[in-house]
Amino acid sequence: MTTLAKNTRVAPLESGAPAPRGGFRRLGDLKIALLFIAPAMIGFIVFYVVPTIRGVYLSFTEYNILGDPEWVGVDNYTAIAKDPLFWNSLAVTGQYVFLNIVLQTALALGLALLMNKVAKSTLIRGALLLPWMMSNIIAALLWFWMLDYQIGVVNQFIEWAGLPRVAFFGSEEWAIPTQAIINTWRHMGYTALLIFAGMQAIPGHVYEVAKLDGASPFQTFCKITLPLLRPVLVMVLVVTVIGSFQVFDTVSVTTGGGPVNATRVIQYYIYQRAFTESDFGYGSAIAVILFLILALVAFIQMKFLKGNESDLD
Amino acid sequence: MTTTTSRAPLPAATRRRRPFNPRTAGAWALLVLAIAVSVVPFLWVLRTALSTNSALATQSASLLPADFTWGAFLRVFGLQSPADAVAEGGSGATIDFWLYLRNSIIFSSITTAGSVFFSAMAAYAFARLRWKGRNFVFSLFLGTMLVPPIFTALPNFLLIKNLDLLNTMLGMVLPYVFMTPFAIFFLRQFFLNMSREVEEAAMLDGAKHLRIFFQIVLPNAAAPLATLALLTFIGQWNEYFWPLLVGSQDDVRVLQVGLGVFKSQSPQGAPDWSGLMAAVLVSALPVLVLFAAFGKKIVNSIGFSGIK
Numbered sequence: 001m002t003t004l005a006k007n008t009r010v011a012p013l014e015s016g017a018p019a020p021r022g023g024f025r026r027l028g029d030l031k032i033a034l035l036f037i038a039p040a041m042i043g044f045i046v047f048y049v050v051p052t053i054r055g056v057y058l059s060f061t062e063y064n065i066l067g068d069p070e071w072v073g074v075d076n077y078t079a080i081a082k083d084p085l086f087w088n089s090l091a092v093t094g095q096y097v098f099l100n101i102v103l104q105t106a107l108a109l110g111l112a113l114l115m116n117k118v119a120k121s122t123l124i125r126g127a128l129l130l131p132w133m134m135s136n137i138i139a140a141l142l143w144f145w146m147l148d149y150q151i152g153v154v155n156q157f158i159e160w161a162g163l164p165r166v167a168f169f170g171s172e173e174w175a176i177p178t179q180a181i182i183n184t185w186r187h188m189g190y191t192a193l194l195i196f197a198g199m200q201a202i203p204g205h206v207y208e209v210a211k212l213d214g215a216s217p218f219q220t221f222c223k224i225t226l227p228l229l230r231p232v233l234v235m236v237l238v239v240t241v242i243g244s245f246q247v248f249d250t251v252s253v254t255t256g257g258g259p260v261n262a263t264r265v266i267q268y269y270i271y272q273r274a275f276t277e278s279d280f281g282y283g284s285a286i287a288v289i290l291f292l293i294l295a296l297v298a299f300i301q302m303k304f305l306k307g308n309e310s311d312l313d
Numbered sequence: 314m315t316t317t318t319s320r321a322p323l324p325a326a327t328r329r330r331r332p333f334n335p336r337t338a339g340a341w342a343l344l345v346l347a348i349a350v351s352v353v354p355f356l357w358v359l360r361t362a363l364s365t366n367s368a369l370a371t372q373s374a375s376l377l378p379a380d381f382t383w384g385a386f387l388r389v390f391g392l393q394s395p396a397d398a399v400a401e402g403g404s405g406a407t408i409d410f411w412l413y414l415r416n417s418i419i420f421s422s423i424t425t426a427g428s429v430f431f432s433a434m435a436a437y438a439f440a441r442l443r444w445k446g447r448n449f450v451f452s453l454f455l456g457t458m459l460v461p462p463i464f465t466a467l468p469n470f471l472l473i474k475n476l477d478l479l480n481t482m483l484g485m486v487l488p489y490v491f492m493t494p495f496a497i498f499f500l501r502q503f504f505l506n507m508s509r510e511v512e513e514a515a516m517l518d519g520a521k522h523l524r525i526f527f528q529i530v531l532p533n534a535a536a537p538l539a540t541l542a543l544l545t546f547i548g549q550w551n552e553y554f555w556p557l558l559v560g561s562q563d564d565v566r567v568l569q570v571g572l573g574v575f576k577s578q579s580p581q582g583a584p585d586w587s588g589l590m591a592a593v594l595v596s597a598l599p600v601l602v603l604f605a606a607f608g609k610k611i612v613n614s615i616g617f618s619g620i621k
Contacts, residue, residue: 029442032522036442040435040454043491048457051468058468065471114344118337126608127348129615130355133600135551137569138593141576142354145361145586151370153357189351193615246461249553253573267463274467275558287464294461 059285064278076285086286088261089269092176093245096265099180100187100244105236107184108191113221115192116199125196128189136249139186144169144254147178169255175262182250187243191236198232199225234305241297245290266290355597362386362591366402369586385591389575403585408578410595412563413571418599419482420556420567421549424489429542432496433534437526439497440504441512451501458494462554470558480562489549496541503537504530540614543607547600568596 059076061069080086115125131139147154147168155165168178202225210220226233248267251257257264257272264272266286274283360378361369368380384401387393391409393401438444439451469488478484507530515525531538553569560566566574575592579585604611 029438029522030444033438033442033444033447036434036438036522036526037450039431040492040497043431043488044454044457046472047469047488047491048460048465051465051472052460054468054471055464065474110343111347114340114347118340119344122609122612124344124348125612126604128351129612130351130604133547133604133611134597135553135569137551137553137572138597141572141589141593142358144576145590146354146357148584148586151586185350189347190615193612197615242461246463248463249569252553252557253576270463270467280467280471284467287461287467291461291464295459298459 055284056288058281059288061281063280065280066278069281072281076282079282080285080289085261085264085269089264089266092261092263093247093265095176096180096183096247097241097244099177100183100240101237103180103184104187104191104240105233107188108195108236109233111188111192112195112199115196125189125193128192130189131186132190134186136186137253139182140250140253143178143182143185170259172259172262175255175259179247179250179254179263180244183244183247187240191240194236195229195232198229202228230305234301237305238297238301242294245294245297358590358593361587362594364587366583366585366587370583382587385585385587386595388585388588389592389595398588401587402580402583403588408571408575408592409563410568410571410592413566413568414595414599416482416560416565417550417568417596420485420552420560421546423482423486424549425542425546427486427490428493428496429538429545431490432492432541433500433531433538434526435492436497436500436504437522437530439501441530442522451497454492454494454497458498466555466558469555473559479559480565482560482565485556485560485565485567488555493545496545499541500534500537503534507533539607540610543603543611544614547603547611550600572596 058069060071060073062072062075063069111128115128134142146152147166149155149165149167149170152168154168159165166174168174206224206228207220210224215223246267247265248271251263251265251268252271255263257268267290270283270286270290273279273286360376362385363378363381363383365380365382365384372379382401384393384397388398388401388403389408389410391411393403435454439447465488473479473484473487476484478487511529511533512525515529520528551569552567553573556567556570557573560570572589572592576584576589579589
């Protein structure tokens with residue numbers, strides 16, 4: 001599996017089937033290729049390409065599902081620009097994304113270092129991966145119970161320690177951090193494994209040279225491990241950012257956007273506008289904006305952080 | 314003692330003789346803490362699911378089930394009479410996790426089988442066949458990985474609604490069943506790295522591509538296909554947003570959506586915690602079983618699937 005992983009990273013797009021021997025097959029394998037690709041092509045066109053175009057079209061219309069979409073130009077976008085709930089959702093989601101980056105990356109990096117140092121066993125890695133195997137809904141409900149204000153075990157513990165109880169889901173200042181904590185709990189081990197895999201790819205002789213040069217463990221970490229991990233860290237960062245921008249499940253099943261608007265994140269707001277209020281045009285327009293934000297994130301990653309290039313080559 | 318150390322592999326033996334190292338001990342302590350944070354909540358869920366609600370409120374700190382009962386599980390499977398359910402702190406509303414369990418299995422199995430098989434076919438065309446525009450079409454497929462699911466979910470919902478397939482299993486599986494960009498990407502890479510010798514020999518014997526695909530390529534790719542199927546199945550099992558939109562009625566409702574409904578039916582002031590945690594365990598169990606059986610495969614695939 002590891003060799004597979006290594007090969008996949010470097011396999012360029014252009015490689016593949018060599019020219020068929022003898023030049024008699026002018027058309028190549030086009031006919032048989034069409035047969036092989038047909039089902040995937042149907043899925044690709046019907047459920048990816050057409051909806052993408054339709055989604056952009058809908059964002060310029062007013063549409064409540066029952067009638068026909070009515071073209072309204074950029075009205076939805078101008079309305080969004082003046083919509084305090086939209087800006088609130090953006091701010092709240094931004095806060096969530098930021099907390100996830102900080103908590104998840106820091107904890108995962110630490111955990112990966114620990115695994116690299118003291119334990120590489122599959123059993124330990126498996127135990128750390130357990131939360132990631134669970135659905136968002138399960139993670140959310142599990143913590144909804146553990147963090148309950150009245151009889152949740154965490155609040156029992158907090159009180160036992162002589163501190164005031166925390167309304168993790170019920171207070172506006174804690175609602176988003178709580179969602180971020182749940183997500184961090186679910187993804188921490190997974191992210192750590194990704195970083196750990198990256199650490200394993202750093203050749204041992206690099207460390208031996210550093211040791212001969214008298215580098216301290218801290219220096220080795222800052223000057224060798226971190227820079228060589230850059231592609232993995234950038235990838236982890238992008239996956240975290242793009243994933244957390246689309247937070248929905250945990251919010252939907254615990255706070256439902258509340259208290260007040262504290263957890264009305266972008267995707268939840270889209271869901272409410274489109275499905276609760278039957279305003280598909282408006283919902284689609286926010287979805288287009290979310291799409292653009294995510295595309296920008298991916299672009300920045302390629303352009304500035306050079307996450308697709310390794311320093312090891 | 315001497316026999317065991319002599320039999321143990323060398324690194325373990327040297328490790329045992331090493332003097333106590335506070336730094337290593339500290340690292341182990343942190344690691345154990347991280348493992349506890351990952352695993353202990355599940356034990357707490359089990360403990361809660363085996364307790365009664367009234368006892369939970371009074372004995373909230375004991376580690377063992379408070380007033381042991383199977384009642385919560387009976388409630389979740391709709392086997393408890395409404396009166397008993399209310400007496401134990403349930404909502405009394407009917408809920409049938411057998412049905413949701415069945416729906417989840419159907420939904421995840423069909424989408425996994427379909428997307429893995431069709432993606433394998435497409436990946437074969439991208440890796441082994443030679444045709445004009447191959448790399449361009451592949452990069453288009455790859456590009457769809459960047460489109461956020463919420464963006465296509467709205468128009469896809471409209472499509473399924475126009476086809477009159479809302480609240481049908483067909484409507485739920487359609488967007489997933491033909492392919493996933495990730496599966497095509499994953500399998501194409503594997504096919505590219507596979508040795509061509511056997512295929513070429515078969516080709517000289519006059520075998521056609523369909524036969525080569527079914528009799529040589531698929532059997533040789535059994536391991537990555539299994540890994541992909543596992544990861545896809547678990548991902549589909551945990552899917553929430555799309556089934557919530559399309560499958561809101563009981564006969565097609567999947568477990569994840571059922572959990573949300575169960576939670577929302579629970580009385581506000583005194584939620585049915587033991588019932589809810591029993592439901593959580595039921596929903597988690599199939600994935601736990603898969604993990605217990607194929608954990609190593611899943612863990613070892615992580616460095617790869619992260620490219621997703």
